Amino acid sequence: MRQRVVRLTLVAGVTVLALLLLVAMCGGGGKGDGSDGPGSAGGSDGSGGPTPASGAAPGAAPATRLTVPPSYDTGRGWDIAGVSPDYALAATAGTVASLERSGADRFRLRTLDYATGKPRWTGAPWRPLFAADRYPDRFPGLLSVTKGAAEYVATWSYGKLEPRGTTPSDSVVSLDVYDAADGSRRHVEVPWSGDPTVSADGPGILITDGRATSAVVDPADGSVTKVPQSKLGYPKDCPGCRRLTEVRGVTAKGLLVGGDGGFWVRGGWSSRTVAPAGADPATGKAASTAAGYVLAKWQRPKSAKDAATHEIWALHDASTGKAVARVSCRKPAIEPGDDPRLLASPGGHFLIAGRLAFDVDARTGRCFEEPDGTAPLTLTAVTDYGTAYGAKNALSVPEAAAGSGIPFSVDLAAGTPEALAANVRLPVGEAAGVGLFRWTDARDVPHLTGYPERG
Template sequence: MRQKIVRLALVGGVVLLALLLLLAACGGGPDSPEGRDATGGGASPGPVERTVPGAGAVTRLTVPPQYSTARGWEIIGSSPDIAVSHATGLLAYLERSAGNRYRLRTVDTATGKPGWRGRAWRPPDPAHYPKLATVTAGARQYFVTWSYGKVGDGMTPGATLVSLDLYDVTNGSQQRVEVPWSGAPGVSTSGPEIVISDGQANSALIDPVTGLVSELGADELKYPKGCPACKQLTEVHGQTPAGLLVGGAREFWVRGGWFSRNVAPKGVDRGSGVVTSVAPGRVLAKWALARKAERAATHELWAVHDAATGRPLVSVECHRPAIEPGRHPQAVLSPSGGYLIAGNLAFDLAARRGHCFEGPDGVGHLALATVTDDGIAYGAENARDASEALSGGGLPVAVDLATWTTDPLSRNARLPGTETTGVGVFRWTDRQDRTRLIGYPRTD
């Protein structure tokens, strides 16, 4: 009797296999040209990513001429945030599934082939999409996802916390860290440690290698002597190789390390430095010009500092804004770190040159969003910020940082959110409100 059951099971398996082969031959699978929707219409793929190998045809967007749309790879159903490891060429994104669960997935940007994936997990607050970033600690690099909210079953309120998942980029090994936290957190991954801040003087530091957490209060920030402004509007900005980066109403310092007054650029008021953005290994700060400077009343100086030593690397003067912005633009580095952009500012760090893109009226109408190792930056004129430029707002442009010249692109051109392994990654939302990521190789 048992042998008969086994034989029937084998026959059934053969029939099922034949049916599957027949369906594949008919071309009706979700990854077939008929199943893949290139215009936003047609059948929905569900909440699971799909990729097209690097040699395949993908949706063709209007993009800068430096990229070829004849081939590439495509992911449908990605999270809004992505993270890239330039060291490995892996791109990470989040996939959302039933039950408010998320899973980190990776793709090889050079080929479009799926890489490793993490275990599924639930964020504390399902109403907020988790954030995604990359952090480097020594020779090791990690993808980091984090979210904030209350834990509990809905009937019994629980504690509020920041929940982080850390993934080694080389193999996907995963560890979870939960930090009790009250109030909206700010999270910095400039490295080597992950910094959670309350926007003021309190912070928690997470070692991504071990997952160990250490908390620091305002009384542990080691304020520099003779700096009363350091204790006004005190804010933890992130981590540097030399320690925690902290700023006050004016002046900034590294806890137990260098002090801005001692590393101020030439020609500025040494007690006026303000941190505006932090990137891996770099600090972007603005300074008031010395009172006797010719343009002290109308201009200020922007400088890129080495995060380990505080030494200014390159600077440029720019008009003071008529109204001080509530949030300064985020600094963005090229993959190898040779260029830095932020709003209407651009710096060639190797050549020690900077440029402020502004009109004759002294107003900066350009928002830069992405910069490549070839010294080409992408952004948009008349866009409020980089996010709006990447979403299709404003008039898209390409900027050659060797000559500081701006070339207009097609009005409906999409801009790369990042570039790595010679592939530009573009993001757009189709008519079914699905986020799509497309990788186009460079033409050269």
């Protein structure tokens, strides 16, 4: 009898413990249960509004102190774990946004004050248009968009609204556009056939097929503008521009388009009329855009003595096409597959792209490499004070940020790189006095950590 009582007591104890664990795992309910229901392609719990964010106490130093450049204070800052590879910044709102998983097949957007680490708003859970439970390492796209004085954060995914759909019209690019200040959301669906390329380096969200087909989503009202290839406004002085046509970006004046032998802004200026000094006007190629500027590559005239060895990189005002700064660089022995992406400091005074750096106020450009073109310095981030960070002998910006190569810092005014300790982790971005660092812990959990600059 005594043994039976003991067994019953043990069973009861195990049952109570299991119930406690179940309650702990389920939490307090709320919006985290994915209440948008099955089959939803995106959106919120039905209200369309944000839910409160949760996080560590503001100002508390992250438990793990990374080895970073000495200009950052690791005794202060913040850390968020389990986040997406991408993040989005809103400078005026003072927020950094990241995506996190919310259950097996849903995600939600989380924001915090990048100066203090204090939580801001958190979006309601939503389901992307791909089977998130089958792709545990995949996240929806995340973009930051600025139009005028307004700032937005956008998430996107691509797929079929109806899993059994068989026609191209069944596929859409699904976007949720959030106001960066308060988290209010607008949902937009754009019918699309084929894998899209989605970007937001200008005042609109650009969707392209990598060639001449495009759609632009206005973040303010969700309206969608499509321009057929026949209406791209080909320049009359560039007969080759009708070949290899590619929509490259969105400017405040219109689409940025490139072709064989030039690039132009639809309804605005053409590259052949804005070539920088020392460049062949018929060779312009737009590389990337950021902060109201276009980065372009130009060839030297065939008559120039260095035409075979050097090329010109110029920073152009996206509104007028006028070259703001230029620099001559060695041609690489092997052309990279992708053009360098233009990145701006928080205030927009300095811009970097691979081995290139530009000072807009001083109207100067620099190319960080040895005179023979070897040992290029691949830059990952730049501050408003003109300090840039990068690594020599890294093949790309992601590799440099991940620890490949030899880390350096450089004062863009002086132009002399200074080697950092070999184990220093480089920032992947700068948020108005806060350096952003990505890393993965021993459990393969990705982190985004912010350290303030020392006073």
